[in-house]
Amino acid sequence: MLFSGIGFLFRFLPAFMLIYLIVPAKFRNFVLLAGSLIFYGVGEPYFVLLLVFSVLINFCLNRYMFWEPRSPQQNRAKKRKRRKKIALCTSLVIDFGMLFVFKYWDFAAQTVNGLAGREITPILALTLPLGISFYTFQMVSYQVDCYRGTTKEPVGFVSFAAYVSMFPQLIAGPIVRYEEVADKMVSRKIGIRNLENGLKLFTVGLGLKVLLANQIGTLWNTIMSAGAGNLHITVAWLGAAAYSFQIYFDFWGYSVMAMGLGKMLGFRLPRNFNDPYVSRSISEFWRRWHITLGSWFREYVYIPMGGSRKGRFRTVCNLFIVWALTGLWHGADWNFVLWGLLFFVILTVEKNTYGKRLERTRVLGHIYTLLLIPITWVVFGISDMGQLTAYLGNMFGLHSTVALVGVQHFTRYLKEYWVLLIACFLFITPFPAQLYRKYRDRWFSVVVLLLIFWFSVHEIMVGSNNPFLYFRF
Numbered sequence: 001m002l003f004s005g006i007g008f009l010f011r012f013l014p015a016f017m018l019i020y021l022i023v024p025a026k027f028r029n030f031v032l033l034a035g036s037l038i039f040y041g042v043g044e045p046y047f048v049l050l051l052v053f054s055v056l057i058n059f060c061l062n063r064y065m066f067w068e069p070r071s072p073q074q075n076r077a078k079k080r081k082r083r084k085k086i087a088l089c090t091s092l093v094i095d096f097g098m099l100f101v102f103k104y105w106d107f108a109a110q111t112v113n114g115l116a117g118r119e120i121t122p123i124l125a126l127t128l129p130l131g132i133s134f135y136t137f138q139m140v141s142y143q144v145d146c147y148r149g150t151t152k153e154p155v156g157f158v159s160f161a162a163y164v165s166m167f168p169q170l171i172a173g174p175i176v177r178y179e180e181v182a183d184k185m186v187s188r189k190i191g192i193r194n195l196e197n198g199l200k201l202f203t204v205g206l207g208l209k210v211l212l213a214n215q216i217g218t219l220w221n222t223i224m225s226a227g228a229g230n231l232h233i234t235v236a237w238l239g240a241a242a243y244s245f246q247i248y249f250d251f252w253g254y255s256v257m258a259m260g261l262g263k264m265l266g267f268r269l270p271r272n273f274n275d276p277y278v279s280r281s282i283s284e285f286w287r288r289w290h291i292t293l294g295s296w297f298r299e300y301v302y303i304p305m306g307g308s309r310k311g312r313f314r315t316v317c318n319l320f321i322v323w324a325l326t327g328l329w330h331g332a333d334w335n336f337v338l339w340g341l342l343f344f345v346i347l348t349v350e351k352n353t354y355g356k357r358l359e360r361t362r363v364l365g366h367i368y369t370l371l372l373i374p375i376t377w378v379v380f381g382i383s384d385m386g387q388l389t390a391y392l393g394n395m396f397g398l399h400s401t402v403a404l405v406g407v408q409h410f411t412r413y414l415k416e417y418w419v420l421l422i423a424c425f426l427f428i429t430p431f432p433a434q435l436y437r438k439y440r441d442r443w444f445s446v447v448v449l450l451l452i453f454w455f456s457v458h459e460i461m462v463g464s465n466n467p468f469l470y471f472r473f
Contacts, residue, residue: 107332188266198263205256213249229390240374280365
């Protein structure tokens with residue numbers, strides 16, 4: 001079920017919110033859990049069982065982690081540590097094992113078979129369960145935090161299950177640590193103000209997704225349909241810019257809608273984006289883009305491996321591992337690995353040479369970032385290596401054949417999309433968000449939001465391009 005779908009907007013959400021608001025506060029976690037499973041089950045009727053199984057296994061292992069049997073006082077601490085380690089290791093094997101089987105098995109099998117020259121590993125051709133990367137990372141973070149002692153007390157089954165499966169962030173994040181919502185899982189108040197602000201925020205996210213991401217995505221699709229190797233350099237860069245806009249407004253719009261729904265439910269979900277395209281270095285870009293994923297890898301991979309505390313060589317090795325895993329997290333294909341390693345190279349060079357000086361510049365850093373980021377998104381967006389090589393060659397004017405999609409097409413695309421392109425450029429800046437925060441309580445802002453909602457629904461009804469790009473990750 002899509003946040004930008006008619007079924008969600010006019011059936012699921014009104015019915016769910018009505019029940020959620022009228023039940024006594026002590027039953028709201030149960031309603032949230034039931035509603036989230038229904039939300040997930042509508043789109044994934046079989047894989048909802050996998051989600052329930054994962055929650056049950058992790059809950060039982062977490063209970064074992066906190067279990068205190070009767071034993072002599074002098075042995076308790078040692079046995080407690082051993083139980084915690086067993087529970088943590090078992091949960092990691094199960095959680096990452098299921099993620100590997102469903103998401104990475106075929107990729108690994110194809111690689112092994114390709115190297116061997118024959119099929120020695122079976123291809124399973126399993127469908128990827130929606131949101132498995134996100135809810136797996138949430139359960140792992142919870143288990144690790146309990147092992148470390150950050151989360152000191154076990155939670156009840158309904159609260160734990162509701163935390164993992166909470167529908168605003170279940171399918172595409174943000175990745176929420178339990179400590180960020182612990183108090184609200186126990187007790188939360190929902191007032192008219194929360195509902196109003198949440199609904200406004202949801203409408204803003206809906207507009208970003210439907211009116212910007214979906215529309216600019218048609219330009220990228222049009223350019224790609226002409227053939228990656230047939231593009232004039234201007235058309236290739238225009239397509240890269242369009243895809244850069246599409247993936248940002250698609251994912252940012254979803255995250256804003258998730259935050260709005262969270263407010264309506266009484267939660268404050270973490271912010272996932274902070275105007276990343278105004279960054280003055282790639283390092284700064286990744287401090288602003290998909291913030292919760294970067295925080296997860298830093299907290300649970302980079303720092304445990306030693307971070308930057310064990311010398312330059314170890315730091316480079318740790319960055320390599322983190323960025324290889326970041327690339328693989330986004331998808332089981334070589335372009336994602338290449339995408340992650342490309343960022344590893346750029347960030348390593350920045351960290352050891354010009355990064356800090358670049359961030360202090362007023363203009364050069366912005367130009368540098370806006371030139372590099374579209375190139376990385378092309379690597380991210382094209383999985384076929386032949387097409388990827390051809391497209392990158394077009395961007396740098398290296399393609400030897402005559403471009404079939406030439407300057408005249410570039411001019412035509414600009415005439416057709418110039419208003420949308422200007423809107424996209426405007427909304428990658430902090431200015432619209434500043435205006436929204438300043439005037440959101442004024443009467444005319446309500447009128448604007450109603451218009452955004454109306455036009456968004458209209459586009460959903462008549463349009464066909466309405467995917468969430470991050471659903472496949």
